[in-house]
Amino acid sequence: MLLGLAANRLHHQTEDGALFALLRACEPGIRELQLGLHVVGRTCDAIAAAEMLKGYKGLVRYPYGRDGGLMKLVAEVVGMPGEGRTLDGAIYLTDPVDPSSIFPEALALKRQCVIHGKPFLSTVASARDWVEMERIHAGLAPDRSADRFHDFGHQTVALIAHDAMKPAMLDFAARNFELLSRFQRRVGTGTTGQKLNELAWSKGWPADRPWVDRFNSGPLGGDAQIADLVLERRCQRAIFFEDPHVARQHEADIQLLERAVTTITHEAVCATSPAVAQRWCDAAVRRAGS
Template sequence: MPSVKKLRIGLIANRSHQDAANSALVQLISGARHALHFLQPEFVVVGRTLDAMITHGLLDICQHVERFPYGREGGLMKLVSRVVDTDPARAVDAVIYLIDPVDPSSVFPEAVALKRQCVIHKKPFLATLASAREWLELEAISRGAMADASLQSSFDLQHEGIALIAHDAMKEKMLTLAEKHFALLDRFAHRYATGTTGGLLNQLAQKIKGEQAGRNWVRPFLSGPLGGDAQLAELVLERAIRRILFLEDPHVARQHEADIQLLERAARTVTGFAQVISEAGGADHWLTCLDQRTRLP
């Protein structure tokens, strides 16, 4: 059997997520010890984040580390370059950027470019503690690891809500994903969407489940430009929505960019609970792995 490529992961955390003994960075690495021990990934870590890992004694868990410069010295800019690098020995496969929603550095050009290039190059961009924990767990499970029992409650979909959002150019992709993974999505207690996407998903559900049973399969809110993202953000803050599948088109200018950022910021505000999946190329893999994980004892 051919060997599975070892993952290379870019890692950075805003200051408030790295200094304290119970910071998101510490919770991530300590909490994901099982998955990290199994995966043995290589980390590319921006300067101060690595300093914090050393201070907290986390290098015994993350043993394969490449140091990048401090952010003020271009470390984050270099990480963007590694996202787009075509050399597999240098490129990162995913980025974990634990973002504090009130830290202004998260809207610096290099931070915005980091996310955009992850979306363009079909690589996970994991900006909350919850998203990073789940991604590491799902990657480990997909490669044969045992399940982490401490995460079991978050995979009980009968008590979970999911938001399904797609820009115009991505709506067909969303319908394709929803049809392929309909059985999984149907197990969620609640499904939410904005505007047109919600109507299209309900039409799909009517085709699969019948006109009456599928009529309200998704609860539609306003369209994004009219405030639908803000409505969903409130549900995220109320912990009614844990997962947001937001298929973004990174190549269009969006007049409601602030609304999109509002929804992402809501997830980052409850960093240990919510997550946004923005990368359409990996959504199929994520849904497949999520289904696999929910069926484990």
């Protein structure tokens, strides 16, 4: 398995930076999985200076971002035919106030991950959770330091889908209804929330109780309302099925939710495609039974 790796300067300019926190937590799992990492220049230099992943042969240095390093990762998410350069996803720890986080190559990296159903991991929590899930799929014993990401009875999950992705969200919720019902609370925006409630009632959920607490529709500020929950540490996981092919009038609200997730990088987990979310669910069920 092969991932791209990049981190904005904020996350590696001090010893307690998010990049180093991620590697300290996940280095054993990275080595167990023999995870290949294509690392953009400055991020790779910071890892070497911190003497992390020492001697690890799976780490490959790419050019600096200004020299096209991030652009190369975008091409590899799509896949380079005949060259053996296809990424299975990307870790990109973004700084929500760094202008480079909205450069075309940064936006394209996420968009191509979503289009191709690959993980785009923009927070420490998302990356840590993903490594643990891949460990479970590989048949390894649960890492007890990751238990906090699976304390669903004390967590809230946001279930959000753009118009074209609403059928996929309903199918996902139907297939994973038992697991999603373990969360203390589920929240959603407008129409998606109503459709999910109707699904739950059809499955025997008490008719006098909503399965999903509904906020406004996206265009009327629902994304912003859920972003506030995230910032207040009252929503720990977002499953956000995005439609990357359609321009949206409320794009700013969508970006607001994404920025909220990256602002609390150590705590918020986000999945942005049905394939990635389903792989997480499958692993979560296996982990709970181990």
